Amino acid sequence: MTPNQTDEGIIVVDYQNGFVPVAEWGTGELWVEGWWRLASRINELIKITKSRWGLVIGTRDMHPQWHMSFASNYDGKDPFDIIWVNDIAGLELSPAAEFDRHNLVKELWNTWEQILWPDHCIVDTPSSWYHESLERDLIDVHIEKWYVARKEAYSWFDGKEQRENPKVIVKLVDVLRNAWIETVKVVGLATDYCVNATVLDALKEWFNVQVFRDAIAGVSPEKSIKKLEALREKWVKIL
Numbered sequence: 001m002t003p004n005q006t007d008e009g010i011i012v013v014d015y016q017n018g019f020v021p022v023a024e025w026g027t028g029e030l031w032v033e034g035w036w037r038l039a040s041r042i043n044e045l046i047k048i049t050k051s052r053w054g055l056v057i058g059t060r061d062m063h064p065q066w067h068m069s070f071a072s073n074y075d076g077k078d079p080f081d082i083i084w085v086n087d088i089a090g091l092e093l094s095p096a097a098e099f100d101r102h103n104l105v106k107e108l109w110n111t112w113e114q115i116l117w118p119d120h121c122i123v124d125t126p127s128s129w130y131h132e133s134l135e136r137d138l139i140d141v142h143i144e145k146w147y148v149a150r151k152e153a154y155s156w157f158d159g160k161e162q163r164e165n166p167k168v169i170v171k172l173v174d175v176l177r178n179a180w181i182e183t184v185k186v187v188g189l190a191t192d193y194c195v196n197a198t199v200l201d202a203l204k205e206w207f208n209v210q211v212f213r214d215a216i217a218g219v220s221p222e223k224s225i226k227k228l229e230a231l232r233e234k235w236v237k238i239l
Helices: 039-051 085-090 101-111 172-178 191-204 221-233
Strands: 008-013 055-062 082-084 113-115 141-146 160-164 167-171 183-189 208-217
Touching: 008 039, 008 191, 039 055, 039 183, 039 208, 055 172, 082 085, 082 101, 085 101, 101 113, 141 172, 160 172, 167 172, 183 191, 191 208, 191 221, 208 221
Parallel strands: 008 055, 008 183, 055 141, 183 208
Antiparallel strands: 082 113, 141 160, 160 167
């Protein structure tokens, strides 16, 4: 760490086209209510972090088309339906699905349920790109989640940086440790899923964590409030 460098890093979670309506130059498959008020604040927090020589990390969802969380891979299911572990035997899976009932049992055994999403942020499609309102040139490290079709993953501690020269894959926790980061600021989408899961895993890795309420938005406002209250009880700073 240089003398002027802070020990803070900011993780900008999933500010992607798939979560922004088509009318606002997104692709809109899973647009999140409240996204429109975030960009200026996120960009401001990025600049503050950069001014202190902190680390700026951008993350992007990368789903395969045949992912186990997509409603399109189940006959008779719609986006936002919930499947339960007890339902698995009766589910009709798409012939193209790259997962089976055994995979579902393993994934749902601990959570008991899986919300089904509309297809979104499919790898190498415009849905997976950063939204144009995000100042991408200020991002130091780009983290992606290369989803395995048979597994669900919300936390960005499941994500990795892919470096080309030399070609190597680096886990998010190692990116943070290598930069001497001790405090992680988390912003972006969505509060009740990827933001929440990322914060919980950051705590498990013994980082200090800050969440900025004016720089996050959730799929469900009610669920998001409950998640933030639970995080506050775990000594996360909600600012």
